[in-house]
Amino acid sequence: MPRGRPPHLDALTPAEWRVTDSVRHGLTNKDIAARHGFSVNAVKYHLANILAKLGLQNRAQLRAFRGVERASALSKQERQDEMQLGSIGQISRSVADIAASMRWYGEVLGFRHLYTFGELAFFDCGGTRLFLSKGGVKAESILYFRVPDIQTAYEELSSRGVAFLGAPHRIHRHEDGTEEWMAFFNDLEGRPLALMSAVKP
Numbered sequence: 001m002p003r004g005r006p007p008h009l010d011a012l013t014p015a016e017w018r019v020t021d022s023v024r025h026g027l028t029n030k031d032i033a034a035r036h037g038f039s040v041n042a043v044k045y046h047l048a049n050i051l052a053k054l055g056l057q058n059r060a061q062l063r064a065f066r067g068v069e070r071a072s073a074l075s076k077q078e079r080q081d082e083m084q085l086g087s088i089g090q091i092s093r094s095v096a097d098i099a100a101s102m103r104w105y106g107e108v109l110g111f112r113h114l115y116t117f118g119e120l121a122f123f124d125c126g127g128t129r130l131f132l133s134k135g136g137v138k139a140e141s142i143l144y145f146r147v148p149d150i151q152t153a154y155e156e157l158s159s160r161g162v163a164f165l166g167a168p169h170r171i172h173r174h175e176d177g178t179e180e181w182m183a184f185f186n187d188l189e190g191r192p193l194a195l196m197s198a199v200k201p
Contacts, residue, residue, distance in 0.1 A: 010070040017069045019046045024169035063166035073179045073199040080149040083156035090144035094135035142192040150181045150197035177201035
C-alpha cells in the first residue's frame with residue numbers, strides 16, 4: 001500500500017473544510033481548536049494550507065469564500081430562480097447558566113427539548129427553534145430567517161446592498177445527513193440577523 005493519506009478529489013480535505021466553515025462562522029483559532037479537538041497550532045497549519053490552496057491572502061478573504069465541499073448536500077441542491085425569505089426559523093438567546101435555563105424553558109415553560117451540544121441547547125417553540133448558549137446575558141438576540149435556497153438568497157440580498165459578515169457555511173450535519181447552513185448580516189442598527197437553510201441529502 002502507498003504511504004500517506006489518500007488523494008482528495010475536492011479542493012480541500014475534510015478537516016480543512018471543517019476549519020473553513022468555522023472561520024466563515026466567525027470563530028477564533030482557539031474556538032476552532034476546542035470545537036474540533038485540534039491544537040491551536042494544528043488550526044494555524046490547516047489555515048495556512050487552506051489559504052495557499054485557494055489562493056487567498058488572509059482570513060477576511062476566507063470568510064467571504066463561497067466554495068462548497070463536493071460531498072455536501074448543498075452542492076447537489078437544485079438552485080432556485082428567485083429568493084424566498086421565509087418565516088423566522090430560530091431565535092438565539094444567551095444565558096448565564098445553561099443547565100438552569102434548560103430546566104426553566106423545558107420544565108417551567110414546557111417547550112420541547114430538541115438536542116444539546118455541550119453548552120448549546122435547542123428547544124421547539126411551536127415550529128420556531130429557540131437556541132440557548134452560555135454567555136453574556138446582554139448579548140443581542142439573533143433572528144434567523146428560513147430560506148429554501150441559501151445561495152440564491154445570499155446572492156439576491158447581496159445585490160440589494162446587504163453586507164454579509166461571511167459566506168454561507170455549514171454549521172452542522174445531522175445523523176440523517178441533513179445539513180444546516182447559515183449566513184449572517186446586520187440590520188440598519190447593527191443588530192445581528194441570519195439566513196438559515198436545512199438541506200436534505
